[in-house]
Amino acid sequence: MYKIIETLEGVCAAEGFFADGVSAGLKSNNAKDMAFIYSEEECEVASVFTTNKMYAAPIKHFRAKGEFKTNFILINSKNANAMTGKLGVEDIDEVLNALVSTCQEIINPLMSSTGVIGVRLPKQKIIEGTKLFDLSVKEPISAAKAIMTTDTFSKTISFKVELEDGSSFNIGAMAKGAGMINPAMATMLCFITTDAKVSKSVMQEILDEVVVNTFNAISVDGDTSTNDTVLLLANAKSNAFNRAAFKEALFKVMHFLALEMVRDGEGATKLVTYNVTGARDNKEAEVVAKALSDSLLVKTALFGEDPNWGRIASTVGAAGVEAYEESLSISFDELCVYKKGELLFNEAMEVKAAAIMKLPRFTISCDLGIADGSFTAYGCDLGYEYVKINADYRT
Numbered sequence: 001m002y003k004i005i006e007t008l009e010g011v012c013a014a015e016g017f018f019a020d021g022v023s024a025g026l027k028s029n030n031a032k033d034m035a036f037i038y039s040e041e042e043c044e045v046a047s048v049f050t051t052n053k054m055y056a057a058p059i060k061h062f063r064a065k066g067e068f069k070t071n072f073i074l075i076n077s078k079n080a081n082a083m084t085g086k087l088g089v090e091d092i093d094e095v096l097n098a099l100v101s102t103c104q105e106i107i108n109p110l111m112s113s114t115g116v117i118g119v120r121l122p123k124q125k126i127i128e129g130t131k132l133f134d135l136s137v138k139e140p141i142s143a144a145k146a147i148m149t150t151d152t153f154s155k156t157i158s159f160k161v162e163l164e165d166g167s168s169f170n171i172g173a174m175a176k177g178a179g180m181i182n183p184a185m186a187t188m189l190c191f192i193t194t195d196a197k198v199s200k201s202v203m204q205e206i207l208d209e210v211v212v213n214t215f216n217a218i219s220v221d222g223d224t225s226t227n228d229t230v231l232l233l234a235n236a237k238s239n240a241f242n243r244a245a246f247k248e249a250l251f252k253v254m255h256f257l258a259l260e261m262v263r264d265g266e267g268a269t270k271l272v273t274y275n276v277t278g279a280r281d282n283k284e285a286e287v288v289a290k291a292l293s294d295s296l297l298v299k300t301a302l303f304g305e306d307p308n309w310g311r312i313a314s315t316v317g318a319a320g321v322e323a324y325e326e327s328l329s330i331s332f333d334e335l336c337v338y339k340k341g342e343l344l345f346n347e348a349m350e351v352k353a354a355a356i357m358k359l360p361r362f363t364i365s366c367d368l369g370i371a372d373g374s375f376t377a378y379g380c381d382l383g384y385e386y387v388k389i390n391a392d393y394r395t
Contacts, residue, residue, distance in 0.1 A: 002245040003162040004252065010140025013158035013172030014195035015237040016040040020139040021146025024129025026078040026115075026122060032146035034129045035075045037191055042069040042107055043233035046204040048211050050228035057081040057088030058112050059229065064089075065108070072109040073191060073231065074099065074130065075147050077176075081113040081121050082226035091121045098127045105135060112229050114149055114176060114189050144174040147189055151176050155260045161196075161249050167240035169196040173253045177261040188215065188261060190230045192253060195238040196246055206247050207232050214254035218262050218378045219293040230254075259378060268380035270302050273363040278329075279373030284321035286375040288366065291319040293379030302381035307353030309337045309345065316366055327369030332356045340369060 011019045018038045026033035045068070049059050058081060074096070081088045096109045113121070144154035158172030177188030207230065215230065232250075263271045274292040279285035292298055295315045301308045309330050316323050330338040332353050337345050345353075356362050 001164055002242060004245070004249050005160045005162065007158045007160050007170070007172070009138070009158045009170075009172055010144060010156035011037055011158075011172045011174050011191060011193045012138040012140045013160070014170040014193045014235065016195060016235050017172075017193045018135055018138050019143040019174075020134065020137040021142040021144070022129055022132040024076070024125050024132070026076060026125060026129075032142060033077045034126065035143040035146035036130075036133050036135075037073045037075075037143065037193065037233070038106070038135045039071040039193070039233065039235045041235040041237055042071050043235045044198070044200040044203060045070055045110075046200060046207045046232040048207060048215075048230040050225055052224045052226050052228070054083060054226050056113065056227045057084050057092055058110075058227070061089050061092045062110060068108050070108040070110055070233070071235075072099075072106045073112060073233075074109060075112045075189065075191070076115075076121070076126055077113075077147050077149055078115040079113060079119055079121055080115045080117045080227050082117040084118070084120050087120060091123055095121065095123055095126050095130075099130050102131065103133075103135070110231070112189055112191075112227075112231070114147065114227055117226060140172070140174060144176070147174070147176045149176065152264055155257050155264070157253050157256045159249050159252060161242075161245050163240060163242050163245060167238070169194060169238040169240040169246075171196065171246075171249050171253055173257060175257040175261065177264075188225070188228055188230075190215070190254070190257060192230070192232040192250070194232070194234045194246075195236065196234055197236040197239050197241045198234050198246060202243065203232055203234055206243070206250060210247065210251050210254055213376070214251065214258040217289070217376065218258045219290065262378050262380050265380040269360065269383065270357075270381040271361045272302060272379050272381070274377045274379060275363055275365040275374075276368070276376070277365070277374045278327070278368040278370055279375075280322045280368075280371050281373040282375055283373070285368075285373040286377070287321050288316055288319045288323070288368070289375045289377035291315050292364065292366070293377040296382060299379070299382035302357065303383040305354060305357040307332060307337070307350060307357050309353075312364060312366065313338065316368070322370055323368050324370070329367040329369060331365040333362050
């Protein structure tokens, strides 16, 4: 057996990793706006990116590299470097070449960006900002704050995994994301570091499995970003690995960060779990769960704390999968409000349901009553603050 113990070191939990955030003048008020992650040893890299066809220059740059190892990630906020064409990729090359020329320890650096679309990088500011980096520093919270855009809090997590033979490895991560989040990966950057001794192929396989029920299961607003990125770096310094333990620890990392993004959804006041069961298969359950987490009518009902179960039923019926009025059941937490065609909703039940919807976190369950397919998605409400934030995002 193995033990997974939470620690407080974020992306610096794994042996040989360092991180920090600095202010390069991209944001106002001297706020931190650039971060780095550095490993003493070269790392294998696994990745997952946005499904948006207009993917940003950093993703183009990564995909053009082919097989490689790296020991450095440069992250900037405020500017997405998206829809900037070939010049956007060339800008990355210029920044990274300048970085390598002044710091010989850095090997095959990567760059990741988040912020406004359609504006070229302020290269000189970024290049000057990199001169503030101290690769001996371990400041995971500082790094996590530097990559925030509309986030209201930083997002970090880490674990130590103790194996039965007495060996151990560490895994840690930081992420950003609060808006433009849709279940085709959230609008997010997530950087995961580990000192586990794991091959690139195994690491990629596990990452692909875990992303399905974590980052690909959340929604804030139904929009998919140009910059969505998950990078998993392994430097093997612990010389330890166990596949089951690694997968469970990675799930814990990604699931926690996914829910933190939904909890921090722009203007959100509710974190809602959509638990769909009884579908024809898991895929149809996933379609329904994501339809519910995406529905604007459902989101606004959540914001208004209105237990309008009819909106839930309507969304299920419109999802394009097998579903029947006579077999559907709907519950708010443990309170069943509709059961296989039977109208249970009365004044007393509405009071109970409304009380549940006032909670900051609760579950809406839909049993389609057809077969054994199931899926769980996560979403939030949508209110006035979301409109205010996104109406003047560029300013």
